[in-house]
Amino acid sequence: MAPYIGQSGSFSLMKNLNLEKVYRTILLNAPISRADISRLTDLNKVTVSNCIKELLSEQIICEEGIVVSENGRPPMMLQLNDRFGVIIGLELSGISTNIIITDIRGNILEKTVRDPKLYSPGELVEMLKTLIDDCNSKYDTVRGVIGLGVALPLNYNQLDELEDNSPMPAWKGVDAEKLLKESFPGLPIEILNTAAAGTIGEIHFGSSNPDTYLAYIHGNWNLKMDVYAGRYTYSSHSSFSGKIGRIYVNKKDHEGAVLLDEVASIRSLVSELYPGTDMSRLEAVEDMHNRQKKGDQAVHKKLMEMIDYLAIGLYDILQLFRPDLICIGGYLGATLANGYVDILNEKLNELIPPYNQKGRKVVCSEFGIFNVGFGCVSWVRDNIISYVFGDE
Numbered sequence: 021m022a023p024y025i026g027q028s029g030s031f032s033l034m035k036n037l038n039l040e041k042v043y044r045t046i047l048l049n050a051p052i053s054r055a056d057i058s059r060l061t062d063l064n065k066v067t068v069s070n071c072i073k074e075l076l077s078e079q080i081i082c083e084e085g086i087v088v089s090e091n092g093r094p095p096m097m098l099q100l101n102d103r104f105g106v107i108i109g110l111e112l113s114g115i116s117t118n119i120i121i122t123d124i125r126g127n128i129l130e131k132t133v134r135d136p137k138l139y140s141p142g143e144l145v146e147m148l149k150t151l152i153d154d155c156n157s158k159y160d161t162v163r164g165v166i167g168l169g170v171a172l173p174l175n176y177n178q179l180d181e182l183e184d185n186s187p188m189p190a191w192k193g194v195d196a197e198k199l200l201k202e203s204f205p206g207l208p209i210e211i212l213n214t215a216a217a218g219t220i221g222e223i224h225f226g227s228s229n230p231d232t233y234l235a236y237i238h239g240n241w242n243l244k245m246d247v248y249a250g251r252y253t254y255s256s257h258s259s260f261s262g263k264i265g266r267i268y269v270n271k272k273d274h275e276g277a278v279l280l281d282e283v284a285s286i287r288s289l290v291s292e293l294y295p296g297t298d299m300s301r302l303e304a305v306e307d308m309h310n311r312q313k314k315g316d317q318a319v320h321k322k323l324m325e326m327i328d329y330l331a332i333g334l335y336d337i338l339q340l341f342r343p344d345l346i347c348i349g350g351y352l353g354a355t356l357a358n359g360y361v362d363i364l365n366e367k368l369n370e371l372i373p374p375y376n377q378k379g380r381k382v383v384c385s386e387f388g389i390f391n392v393g394f395g396c397v398s399w400v401r402d403n404i405i406s407y408v409f410g411d412e
Contacts, residue, residue, distance in 0.1 A: 165207065
């Protein structure tokens with residue numbers, strides 16, 4: 021936890037170091053007392069008290085209830101102020117547009133899957149303007165919408181060229197960060213890739229925590245990956261691209277190897293189960309899930325074939341990164357969660373040497389297709405101090 025909440029600073033750097041450290045400690049441990057904050061942060065009581073006064077003054081946190089104490093005055097507990105503002109987390113997944121709206125504590129106010137239309141840059145801006153106006157008028161908060169997190173299938177603000185079979189060709193060459201920040205001046209905005217957002221969503225709300233060394237697989241149209249270790253994700257802070265779908269595997273009855281994307285992704289399932297279909301991607305995936313729930317043998321057969329290849333890809337990840345946990349999210353995670361993740365773990369254990377099996381497993385995100393939205397919300401929450409107090 022210590023690497024995540026940050027380092028201590030001198031008085032002159034208190035706003036962007038000590039304030040953030042106290043704030044993140046409350047975020048991770050609320051409700052929490054001042055004494056426990058001092059203990060967890062290694063900051064003295066005066067520094068903690070000064071930071072808390074700042075946070076209370078801006079209404080970022082609030083005092084909430086007491087804990088019964090046998091000795092002395094019972095401490096007042098501190099919590100994030102759920103009326104401070106509203107955060108919007110949005111994922112353009114290449115299959116659908118998934119939106120989650122929360123307060124600063126992460127309590128869900130709304131969540132929705134928009135129509136299967138893949139928004140162009142201009143269309144996204146117009147949709148967001150309407151969404152932000154609706155939230156500002158609907159929710160009675162101190163600051164209204166306090167931040168927007170948007171996750172895209174690729175780092176579109178960094179890449180001019182898109183990969184083959186890109187789910188969103190209209191975004192080729194678009195600087196997403198510049199577009200959104202110019203369209204919404206003054207609103208804190210975080211632009212993420214879907215794998216990085218899904219990873220942080222799991223760390224804050226799902227199967228992991230800030231001490232977990234996590235490999236996260238985002239399975240929407242194609243396969244993406246991110247690795248979390250001690251506060252940061254690899255794809256957001258280094259040149260690691262996370263293209264797990266580019267791993268080659270040997271295909272049955274096929275000469276040579278094929279890309280994992282071609283045999284172990286939602287795209288591969290849809291192409292094999294719905295060849296030449298006029299359905300949208302979302303319609304095809306929803307129909308596949310309905311057939312899966314009804315025990316459709318054709319869907320079951322394709323899933324079993326896919327699991328064989330996916331296990332090989334995950335085995336390579338275990339060999340390369342040796343994570344504590346592998347989590348699969350997005351539409352692929354939602355597909356596997358219905359009984360197939362146990363089969364995947366069995367297949368993976370057949371490949372892993374016995375000495376390397378202990379404690380290593382695969383799970384599916386409990387939030388299904390919305391864990392990326394939670395990650396977008398988390399990214400905004402993490403940076404509240406710099407938004408409110410600025411950087412020194």
